[in-house]
Amino acid sequence: MNYWLIKSEPFVYSFADLEKEGSSMWEGVRNYQARNNLRAMKKGDLTLFYHSREGLEVVGIAKVIVEHYPDPTADSGDWSVVEFAPVRRLANPVTLKTIKADPALQDILLVRNGRISVMPLEAAEYQRILDHSEGKVCMRDRQIIDFLAGLTIPEGVPEEVEVMHPYQDDGVMDLVQQFYSRYFADEGMRTGLFGINPGRHGAGLTGIPFTDPKRLRDDCGIDNALRSHEPSSEYVYAVIDRMGGAEAFYKRFFISSLCPLGFTADGKNLNYYDRKDLQQAMEPYIIRTLRQQIDLGLYTHTAIILGAGKNLHFFEELNRREGFFEQIVGLPHPRYIIQYKRRFLDDYLAMWKKTLDKARRANERSRSRG
Numbered sequence: 559m560n561y562w563l564i565k566s567e568p569f570v571y572s573f574a575d576l577e578k579e580g581s582s583m584w585e586g587v588r589n590y591q592a593r594n595n596l597r598a599m600k601k602g603d604l605t606l607f608y609h610s611r612e613g614l615e616v617v618g619i620a621k622v623i624v625e626h627y628p629d630p631t632a633d634s635g636d637w638s639v640v641e642f643a644p645v646r647r648l649a650n651p652v653t654l655k656t657i658k659a660d661p662a663l664q665d666i667l668l669v670r671n672g673r674i675s676v677m678p679l680e681a682a683e684y685q686r687i688l689d690h691s692e693g694k695v696c697m698r699d700r701q702i703i704d705f706l707a708g709l710t711i712p713e714g715v716p717e718e719v720e721v722m723h724p725y726q727d728d729g730v731m732d733l734v735q736q737f738y739s740r741y742f743a744d745e746g747m748r749t750g751l752f753g754i755n756p757g758r759h760g761a762g763l764t765g766i767p768f769t770d771p772k773r774l775r776d777d778c779g780i781d782n783a784l785r786s787h788e789p790s791s792e793y794v795y796a797v798i799d800r801m802g803g804a805e806a807f808y809k810r811f812f813i814s815s816l817c818p819l820g821f822t823a824d825g826k827n828l829n830y831y832d833r834k835d836l837q838q839a840m841e842p843y844i845i846r847t848l849r850q851q852i853d854l855g856l857y858t859h860t861a862i863i864l865g866a867g868k869n870l871h872f873f874e875e876l877n878r879r880e881g882f883f884e885q886i887v888g889l890p891h892p893r894y895i896i897q898y899k900r901r902f903l904d905d906y907l908a909m910w911k912k913t914l915d916k917a918r919r920a921n922e923r924s925r926s927r928g
Contacts, residue, residue: 561684562595562605563668564620564642565675573607573618573647581623581643584676585631592676596640597626604645606679606687608668615651616687620644648691659697659743662686696745699738701854706734706765709818709847714839719828722762722820730765736780737766741808747925748812749918750856752873753790753864753891756820757827760788767813768794768892778804790892796903797910810918814851816863816873817844831868845880852882857921859884862914865891884924887917 564584566572576582587593599605599622607618624641657663663686664670667677679687689695706725715721724730756762760770763786770791771784777795798807817840821828830840852858861883863870870888877886890899895906 560598560600560603561679561681562599562603563608563616563666563677563679564605565608565610565668567611568609568613569611572609573620573644576607576618576620576642577644577647581641583639583641585629585639587629587637587639587675588635589674592674593636593638595674595676595678596638598678599625599640601625604684605642606684610675613651614654616648616657616691617651618644618647648688650691650693652687652690656690656697657687659699659739660686660690660695661744696855697743698745698748698855699735699742702738702742703731703735705850705854706818707731712819712840712843715821716833716835716839718823719833719836720822722756722758722822724756724762724765724820727765730763733774733780733782734765737769737774737778740778740780741804742812744809745855746809747855747857747921748808748810749860749862749914749921750851751811751813751862751864751914752869753813753815754829754831754869755815755817757788757790758820758822759786760791761815762820767815789896793892793896793903793906796907797914800907800911801914811914812854812856816848816869818847818851829868831872837872841876845876848880848882857925858882859924860917860920861886862917863888865889865894867891885920887913889913 571582584596587596601622601624603622605620605622606616607620608616620642622640623643626638626640629637629639654668658669663683666679666683667674686695709723709725711721711723725734753767756767761767763784764771764774764782766774768791769778770788771782771786773791773795774780775782777798798804801807817830821830821836828836831837863873863886866888870886874886877883889910890906895903899906
């Protein structure tokens with residue numbers, strides 16, 4: 559059996575029309591490559607039905623019931639038709655955006671040459687699109703976006719402490735969707751880097767850890783009207799630049815925080831460990847959300863902690879009890895480096911790169927052994 563994809567403008571002829579009629583002659587094809595594909599179809603072959611111009615999504619499955627014969631609508635030329643019957647409507651349409659975002663589907667003609675109306679598919683490509691429809695493909699971008707959108711305000715926060723929840727803002731979520739759809743639209747595993755909690759000028763503003771508006775715009779190519787500068791973001795993106803740029807870096811690393819929501823008191827940033835009552839209240843929340851973050855596709859051999867002091871010590875104790883990772887490696891926090899060690903910046907950049915590369919290799923080896 560062979561597999562195909564056919565395109566039709568739904569305002570001209572939709573899958574619903576095919577369902578209503580029960581069968582249809584696929585006439586009017588006037589492209590030689592598409593015609594040859596029609597002629598290669600055999601009775602019983604399956605084809606995905608794609609709505610073009612409007613909808614831009616795969617909506618159903620049809621089958622070939624009559625093989626090619628001359629197109630009766632052609633006034634001249636050597637053109638052919640086949641006849642199709644509906645098999646079933648997809649439970650969930652698969653959009654062109656989803657298909658383009660999936661590395662496993664980058665070679666199909668729908669992505670490479672959108673003008674062809676009849677195209678072949680490999681069996682694996684056909685099944686992959688059906689897997690998308692049935693929710694069997696765990697694309698990291700969707701998982702991460704859903705995780706962030708589903709974060710709730712933790713209980714037990716001291717009254718004088720304000721919780722910073724940027725993901726309740728529609729503008730922030732738009733930036734979040736653009737960022738993760740650009741860099742995490744795959745099923746890959748990544749090495750986790752964990753900061754403390756979001757600050758007002760970075761993730762608290764953009765929703766992206768250690769990414770202020772300038773870095774989001776200049777380094778990630780995501781335009782925004784926000785105006786702010788975070789020294790930690792400046793340093794992190796200097797590291798990212800040394801490691802090949804944002805696309806190469808985020809393909810292998812996931813940056814987050816032990817506590818995914820931030821805190822302020824008296825208008826100033828507050829770390830979860832700055833107050834004992836806040837740390838105690840946040841510990842169950844950190845445990846729960848950290849397990850959720852690991853499920854986003856993180857390796858569990860080695861994790862990187864940003865902040866070699868209280869953040870590292872807290873997490874080491876937590877990890878001893880909960881067993882999140884086999885080992886934890888601490889790095890000096892970006893803010894500390896920028897504020898106090900800027901004259902040694904090149905040394906710290908080299909140390910970070912070496913540590914991250916080592917952790918990545920350890921994680922990838924552990925997975926290959928597993």
